[in-house]
Amino acid sequence: MGELLFSQWYVQNLIQFLKSSQIYTDLQHAAQHEVSKPSIRLSELKKGVQNGLNSSGWDRKLKNAIYTYLQTHSRLSPNAAPSDHLKEPLLYLRKAQQAWEKRILKSLNSMCTELNIPLARKRPEKEQKDLLTRWTELSVDGPDLSQIRPVYAPKDFLEVIMSLQNPNYNNGETPGFYNMWGIIQVPLKVKDVNKLRLLFSEMSINQCQTGIDDHSDIPTELFDNDRMKLGRKVIAANHGPLSQEYAKKGCPFSLRAEIWTQIMGINTDDLDVMYYEQLKFNVSQHDLLVDSLLYKDVKLTATNDDQYFVFEDYLYQILLPFSRDTVVLEHFAQNSASPPKSYIRGKLGVEEFSVIYPPNGVIPFHGFAMYVVPLCFLYQDPIKLYYVFREMYVRYFFRLHSISSHPQGIVGLSLLFETLLQTHEAELFFYLKSVGCQPLKIAFKWLVRAFSGYLSADQVLLLWDRILASNSLEVLSVLAVAIFTFRKTNLMKVQSYNAAEAVLADLTTLEVIPLIQLSLFSK
Amino acid sequence: MSKTAVRLKYACDLDKSVLLNNFEARGWIAVGPEDDWNFYWANVGTIRNVFSVENGYRLQDDQVINHFPNHLELTRKDLMVKNIKRYRKDLDKDNNPLAEKDETGRYIYLDFVPQTYMLPGDYNLFVEEFRKNPNTTWIMKPSGKARGIGIFLVNKLSQLKKWSRDSKTNNFVPPSSKETYVISKYIDNPLLIGGKKFDLRLYVLVTSFRPLKCYMYRLGFCRFCTVKYNANVNDIDNMFVHLTNVSIQKQGEDYNAVHGGKWTVSNLRLYLESTRGKDVTDKLFDEIDWLIVHSLKAVSGVISNDRHCFECYGYDIIIDDNMKPWLIEVNASPSLTSTTSSDRILKYKLINDVINIVIPPGEMPDVRWTKVPQRDVLGNFYVLYDEDLAQSDPMTLDPKNKVGPGALGNRAKDAKGRPSPATWK
Structure with a gap:
């Protein structure tokens, strides 16, 4: 298939997408408005309308819509492979993911049976009303959680990933030369340090960064002022690619909220508000088992976190509607995972009675709330917070807990971490391996949670700036390596896994940007 | 060393x-x-x-x-308010620009303590004020007690009458200073974060009142109520909603022993800058520094400035939803009990930094010392105000920036116009 044909097809899809989205009717209205202006000359109708749309900012909005589409739709040809190959081209990983999903679902079902609670039940009317009146203070009088336990934790997931084997790569019983040194045994292509340097070139040491150069002891007000001035200009331009470019060097606290929404093309208009209200209403209608899982997760993590406890009530206002949001299902087109199915009572296995459970297809695990908490620092309005979180999830976070060969999937990130560490900290890697402490066993949980809950909140946000700016999660692996390098002296003295874990237990004092710079650019 | x-x-x-x-x-x-x-x-x-x-x-x-x-001049609620009122009046008499008032008669720069009356002494004044604004809530505190003991809310005069009847019949002791109460306007529009009310506990070290030398500790914290804030007056009896004292909150069933409802000031700054912008946040923290300096200046004339003394105060401040800070009270012996592990670290560092400033490291205490510590021993403190340094600072010698309170006054006007670094430091 020629390149031309593909791009034609892609553009057609894009146009189709635009035609069915709101911006199309908005543009039409705006164009009609332009036409009705008395200044329009009939002879130059088209030009006049176009100029009018440009000057009223519609060209920016259209460009932003196209940009968002480009960012979120993969440029893979549709004819090359069937749809499940698009989700995950490698058969053995596809199968591993399916087996993992089956396991999660089974454990969810057995919890239901054990505790004798349904996956879902309709709430009595009184309870519905009560829930809506308590909406902003759900932390008080939550459900009874004593019997509820998280379906899985990152370490369970790590075991699954460790057991992944490429069947074409088997060299028999003897652990020989072909075995990989780390615990990831899946051969995937990952970036080397040179490619990473290119990807994060704006972070190189000779470039001033927000998050370092605005805080140091030397008077740096100049840099800070310039950065703020530039940031305000970028925000005023309201153009996604500009904001993304700006974020490469980090966002000042006070501009981040706006920069991020521009990068992701989030506007939260009236329609979004209505949609959120509908989700909220849906929460009030039915009580789902996942609600209890979400509650339990918040109670186990955020409630006890000295940075995030103040946001507990916000988390329920985000997580519960999220579980009802079927728009989230669209991301499964690119996710190796598939939404779990359940069946209406008594119709087990009958396809026409199957329903996706939970409605958004995402079963939360221990630490899921950590994807939301850093965002609570940025958005006071729960609705805005909701859409930012949803976009972050369907763009990035879903990759951190599904098995795939995608370079930004958790397997790829884990392998990237191991490879970088082996290449650039060979001595440390082999020392830790020799005392029975595979580094990934410690770093894995950091990666799965995108470091949220491990670093201090401002550092997580600086890190996530780079995720959004590079549209890539690979910075997580780079940081994990950098942390090992940074604590190398102490790690080289440990004699056991527990001791190594203790050395790396508290990361709240770390400043992530200098660490990343050191590990990428200092050698 | x-x-x-x-x-x-x-x-x-x-x-x-x-x-x-x-x-x-x-x-x-x-x-x-x-x-x-x-x-x-x-x-x-x-x-x-x-x-x-x-x-x-x-x-x-x-x-x-x-x-x-006689630290009580600052740390007993009634005396503090009395001193601040007098300080403002004195400035007013001198036609000092700091004492400027707006058209409603409020001090523009020095209105940082909620309206307060002493009871029983000011009872008639209070009733007059109450009748003017009958729909406000007031908070009654015994002037000599700490940690939330004996505090209650009042929104009807009858509640006050009942209280005074009860306390009279109960014991026939003449009203001594210990039984006096202060009644203050309750800040009923507090800034809420995550829907919860909080106050600030900031540590301020004073090594001398004349000349004034004071230091602010960077590692203050916010104390959150465990119960959601609800302006509804029906909740008036649930003290957990209103009081942020850890000693009170600890009795609530939702008290969390891991973080103790405490949130660092740096988290507060991150949140406020992210959600409200840098200028607003800088202004708030600048105003907090400002009110602390003036509360100290208000008592600097009456405190017996013994050269052997230093004191580390716990300032309690509430921020309202217009981002205005209010001074609630000052504690002479802020709690050194640690509720959580990070609390213990914070308080250990606090004491360490206090000692380093009070006694030059490696030396014996000597009260004849200038009390100008080296920069590198300040730790997490920063110089809030040093009258000596302020007077020798060329900035403040400029005829436009008069020394002392005048310099402070100029800063306040700057802050109103455009955000400026606090030059008066």
């Missing part, structure tokens, strides 16, 4: 690990309060004896102690 070279003798009234661990880490020698100590961490009760006229105890040049003799 070898700390081991000089071994100070210390006395300590409080059995608190954050104190004792600090003294031991410095290799100091424990002695009794009756012995020849160099450093005495006394509780507020003892301090009266140390400085009493009958006692006749004369402190030597190598002795320092952690309270000023």
Whole structure:
């Protein structure tokens, strides 16, 4: 298939997408408005309308819509492979993911049976009303959680990933030369340090960064002022690619909220508000088992976190509607995972009675709330917070807990971490391996949670700036390596896994940007 | 700087690990309060004896102690309010621009304490004010008690009458200063974060009142109510909603022992800058510094400025939803009990930094010292105001920036127009 044909097809899809989205009717209205202006000359109708749309900012909005589409739709040809190959081209990983999903679902079902609670039940009317009146203070009088336990934790997931084997790569019983040194045994292509340097070139040491150069002891007000001035200009331009470019060097606290929404093309208009209200209403209608899982997760993590406890009530206002949001299902087109199915009572296995459970297809695990908490620092309005979180999830976070060969999937990130560490900290890697402490066993949980809950909140946000700016999660692996390098002296003295874990237990004092710079650019 | 070279003798009234661990880490020698100590961490009760006229105890040049003799001028609610009121009046008389008022008669720069009356003394004044604005809530506090003891809310005059009837019939003691109450306008529009009310606990170290030398600690914290804030007056009896004292909150069933409802000031700054912008946040923190300096200036004339004394105050501040900070009260002996592990670290560092500023590291205390510590010993403190330095600072010698309060006044006007760094520091 020629390149031309593909791009034609892609553009057609894009146009189709635009035609069915709101911006199309908005543009039409705006164009009609332009036409009705008395200044329009009939002879130059088209030009006049176009100029009018440009000057009223519609060209920016259209460009932003196209940009968002480009960012979120993969440029893979549709004819090359069937749809499940698009989700995950490698058969053995596809199968591993399916087996993992089956396991999660089974454990969810057995919890239901054990505790004798349904996956879902309709709430009595009184309870519905009560829930809506308590909406902003759900932390008080939550459900009874004593019997509820998280379906899985990152370490369970790590075991699954460790057991992944490429069947074409088997060299028999003897652990020989072909075995990989780390615990990831899946051969995937990952970036080397040179490619990473290119990807994060704006972070190189000779470039001033927000998050370092605005805080140091030397008077740096100049840099800070310039950065703020530039940031305000970028925000005023309201153009996604500009904001993304700006974020490469980090966002000042006070501009981040706006920069991020521009990068992701989030506007939260009236329609979004209505949609959120509908989700909220849906929460009030039915009580789902996942609600209890979400509650339990918040109670186990955020409630006890000295940075995030103040946001507990916000988390329920985000997580519960999220579980009802079927728009989230669209991301499964690119996710190796598939939404779990359940069946209406008594119709087990009958396809026409199957329903996706939970409605958004995402079963939360221990630490899921950590994807939301850093965002609570940025958005006071729960609705805005909701859409930012949803976009972050369907763009990035879903990759951190599904098995795939995608370079930004958790397997790829884990392998990237191991490879970088082996290449650039060979001595440390082999020392830790020799005392029975595979580094990934410690770093894995950091990666799965995108470091949220491990670093201090401002550092997580600086890190996530780079995720959004590079549209890539690979910075997580780079940081994990950098942390090992940074604590190398102490790690080289440990004699056991527990001791190594203790050395790396508290990361709240770390400043992530200098660490990343050191590990990428200092050698 | 070898700390081991000089071994100070210390006395300590409080059995608190954050104190004792600090003294031991410095290799100091424990002695009794009756012995020849160099450093005495006394509780507020003892301090009266140390400085009493009958006692006749004369402190030597190598002795320092952690309270000023009459700190009550600042740390008892009624006296603090009285002093601030007088300070404003005096400035007003001098036609000082700081005492400027707006058209409703409010001080533009010095309105930082909620309206307050002393009871029973000011009862008639209070009733007059209450009748003017009958729909406000007031908070009653015994002037001599701490940690939320004896506090209640009032929104009807009848509640106050009932209280005064009850307290009269209960005991026939003449009203002494201990039984006086202050009644203050309740800040009913507090800034909420995550829907919850909080107040700020900030630590301020004063090493001298004349000239004023004070330091602000960077590691203050917010204390959150465990219960969601609800302006509904029906909740008036649920004190958990209104009071942020950890001693009160600890009794609530939702108290969390891991973080103790405490949130660092740096988190507050991150949140406020992210959601409200840098200018607004800078202005708020600038105003907090400002109100602390003026509360200290208000008492600097009446405090007996003994050279042997220093004091570390716990300032309680509430921010309202217009981002205006209000001074609620000042504690002379902020709690040194640690509720959580990060709390313990914070308080250990606090005491360490206090000692470093009060006694030059590696030296014996000497009250003849200029009390200008080296920059590098400040730790997490920063200089809030140093009257000596302010006077020698070329910035403030500029005829437009008058020394002392005048310099502060200019800053306030700057802050209104455009955000400017606090030049008066």
